């Protein structure tokens with residue numbers, strides 16, 4: 076009897092199991108027949124519930140097509156190969172459909188791979204899919220998901236987005252950071268010039284520049300520990316994209332401890348925490364000293380003021396989580412996009428020559444690029460769009476979670492299902508793009524297709540309520556460095572070889588190997604090192 080109870084209770088709540096167990100014990104100790112009858116009924120009821128539930132589950136899975144599942148691991152083995160997930164998922168979707176069900180261990184997942192279905196999720200049913208699943212590593216790193224990226228949909232998340240937008244990411248705030256951008260990009264140009272035409276590791280230099288811009292705009296000054304912070308964040312990114320058993324088998328969390336991965340994430344969290352703490356403390360001290368009226372209140376000051384005024388409940392850890400978000404989301408994404416744009420132009424010299432001719436023609440008289448004339452660089456804007464189409468930095472966007480059962484285009488998606496949108500596959504869909512694998516910025520000339528979240532065939536920044544709030548901040552961080560690098564230098568590879576375009580999967584997809592190029596200064600450049 077105990078075994079039967081246990082068997083049927085396995086999938087239902089442990090509370091009911093205890094009840095069944097209790098009846099069993101009563102029975103064993105000579106309790107009246109009435110109780111035996113009740114116990115039997117209880118077990119029967121639970122058995123029916125369990126069978127119904129699993130029937131409902133398999134009905135959904137049958138409705139949404141997907142590859143065959145293996146016992147226990149489901150489709151995990153299909154993602155385990157050397158091919159990067161966005162590519163594997165596109166190949167699977169080609170066979171199984173643009174709405175595809177995968178069972179990743181214990182996690183029921185739906186993968187969306189067409190513009191039409193993405194619109195269903197991020198526009199028609201956006202509110203149902205506006206939350207994020209709680210991921211183990213993200214929870215540790217982002218102080219229990221109290222940042223913007225991973226916080227669940229709701230009032231706290233809405234307030235954070237509002238604060239960051241008004242203080243940092245709005246058009247007027249972004250315009251006010253113009254001198255910071257121009258200075259940091261000019262420093263980049265000067266460092267490259269001082270290298271006397273030797274090969275330059277552009278990946279490192281561009282990363283350092285975007286970190287500099289973000290730190291100065293958001294936190295008032297560059298972070299003292301910028302280099303160690305960059306390496307901690309890089310390590311965190313690697314770990315988050317690594318294999319956490321409990322991400323797919325929530326009931327086996329202890330294996331993260333046994334494998335040591337939890338310890339490694341906690342260690343990097345502690346390292347990052349030390350740096351974030353010092354940023355917060357520096358701001359607290361300067362607030363306590365009193366600021367001069369010329370001092371600009373930056374994002375951290377604003378968050379601390381809100382904390383003091385009790386306007387909006389924020390702990391120090393919440394403030395740290397937001398700083399971390401802005402630092403990583405704000406810098407890594409822009410730097411990677413600049414890297415990919417340069418790589419594509421090296422691979423396609425025709426495009427490089429055309430973009431270079433444009434920028435040199437517009438800024439010829441000035442001998443340097445500033446932001447006043449940058450709106451005239453129409454071809455460069457197309458180069459950036461084409462780069463984001465072929466290399467969306469978050470090819471699978473960020474995962475969403477279905478908050479209640481929802482019918483999408485005839486498919487029933489149950490509550491708690493994880494939803495992944497393959498923006499990379501959508502950007503290469505031959506139904507929307509001619510010769511989708513080719514790098515052809517011209518496709519965007521005279522086209523109204525933009526990345527602002529209304530053209531679902533082109534969603535490198537996502538769409539809907541969870542769309543990237545940093546688009547306005549990001550665009551000048553792409554345009555100005557690219558324009559300056561194209562204006563002041565001609566570029567080539569150190570050796571006569573094909574450019575390596577291998578991708579590395581992390582939180583974002585960047586080049587696997589650093590981009591190293593040889594610069595030749597342009598004669599009309601007026602910048603001296």
Ligand code: HEM
Nearest residue numbers: 223224404405408409469473535536537538541543545549
């Ligand atoms: C080329 C640059 C960038 C790209 C390609 C990019 C892309 C994205 C994408 C795809 C998402 C997920 C959207 C979704 O789930 O639908 C996202 C979210 C986010 N991005 Fe960006 N991003 C960039 C730059 C920035 C910058 C500069 C900032 C801030 C300074 C930023 C802050 C954020 C934040 C806070 C979120 C989370 C939004 C939320 O969950 O509500 N991003 N970004």
